Amino acid sequence: MDNFFSTIIYSASNEDSLSELKALQLTSQDTVLTITGSGARALDLLIDGPKKIISIDMNKRQNFLLHLKIQAYQQLEYCEFKAFLGLDDCDDRLAIYDQLKNGLTSDAKQYWDNESDKIQKGVLYCGVWESYLLKLSWLTKFRASTIEQLFNAATLEEQSNIWNNQWDGFFWQQFIKILNVRWIWKYLLKEPGIDLIDKKLHIGRYIHDRLTHVVGHQSVKKNPFLNLIIFGKYNDDCLPLHLQACHFDTIKQSVEKIETVTQPIDEYLNENPDSIDAFSISDFSSYANKQQYQSIWRSVMLGAKKGARICERFFLVNYQPEKIEGVNIKRNVELEQKLLDQDHSFIYSFNCAKIEQDTEHN
Incomplete structure (x- = not known):
């Protein structure tokens, strides 16, 4: 701490x-x-x-x-x-x-x-925290085409379809599993509160469920937090x-x-x-x-x-x-x-x- x-x-x-x-x-x-x-x-x-x-x-x-x-x-x-x-x-x-x-x-x-x-x-x-997000954003380059489609979707329905059919697949599910490995949070991300989290809570699954919710209910293009996570920075069209x-x-x-x-x-x-x-x-x-x-x-x-x-x-x-x-x-x-x-x-x-x-x- x-x-x-x-x-x-x-x-x-x-x-x-x-x-x-x-x-x-x-x-x-x-x-x-x-x-x-x-x-x-x-x-x-x-x-x-x-x-x-x-x-x-x-x-x-x-x-x-x-x-x-x-x-x-x-x-x-x-x-x-x-x-x-x-x-x-x-x-x-x-x-x-x-x-x-x-x-x-x-x-x-x-x-x-x-x-x-x-x-x-x-x-x-x-x-x-921002330096971690910038490094994580590098991983999204492997899904650049899907991300471009997701952030340019015209409707929430289209957005959800891209998420469910193109993003939420094998590699994403493996990443969800990695997010539940607590030593990564403790020693790589140096998250001081990781020991306080209920051991029964699957961290990756929780984040997955919340992401699925937001993709189905909000324009990801206009979400500053998602832009920070995915691209490591904001854009002028969606700022805090x-x-x-x-x-x-x-x-x-x-x-x-x-x-x-x-x-x-x-x-x-x-x-x-x-x-x-x-x-x-x-x-x-x-x-x-x-x-x-x-x-x-x-x-x-x-x-x-x-x-x-x-x-x-x-x-x-x-x-x-x-x-x-x-x-x-x-x-x-x-x-x-x-x-x-x-x-x-x-x-x-x-x-x-x-x-x-x-x-x-x-």
Whole structure:
């Protein structure tokens, strides 16, 4: 786990924050707590205009990445912003960085001054996870013709037929089996939460089933997460919310609302009781054992204002927070199912809930 926090793990968006926006229904009075990761969630949540976003991560380098993205929003126009991050070709990213760096905190500036290779390549794809996806995308070259047909299908019916008749065959089934080999996740992918996953869960089969669902219900061409997985990058026709031109000015004008914190989430909430209106806490269950998970949720109850809304994601590790002693929430099962069906990042299930207990009496 220590190695997990020694570099930038996530740099792009592997979630569909439209689900968080639907679940949290943010207002201009809300203080939101989110986990930083790539910074995508914090930036996406600005679209609905909350009062403040506290973006927290134990990995200070993830916060350094968000600091740099914030400066890019503040100082650049959209075309230059896209080029600097890595969406478009650019020959002078280091020159642009020289323009941005004076706005960084001293720690963030020191970090990025020593990471010129990441800046030159475009920081959007500099994370460990993104480098894995880029390597995996090389394997798709063997199915290039089928992938081209899949991504150019005119209808969902045509898309499903291509998937069922041309993709979902012998070689894909072998790959599904490989995905269930846990030492690959642990030692090659260095996934720190692999030991937390139920041994009875067939990881490959789960991912297969979720992929089959999304191919039957969504245009894969317009799915940013699928483009990232298949091609190792986004395309201009399907970008995460915070990278879309239509949201650029809104985010540019409000990035000062983001406060970054480098600290365990439970420590922060214990120090700041009754302070949070909405939680976008991603899939922290993937990296927390049962005791840690319960401790964090008790801290959520302490830090939450009465009636606070919560959007939590689950990936392979699916706890039941409502059964934890001291946790009093009401889950919206109907909304959870709707988001499971519609979310572009189809690997996740959801906990959409509201705090029912008066936190002043916790």
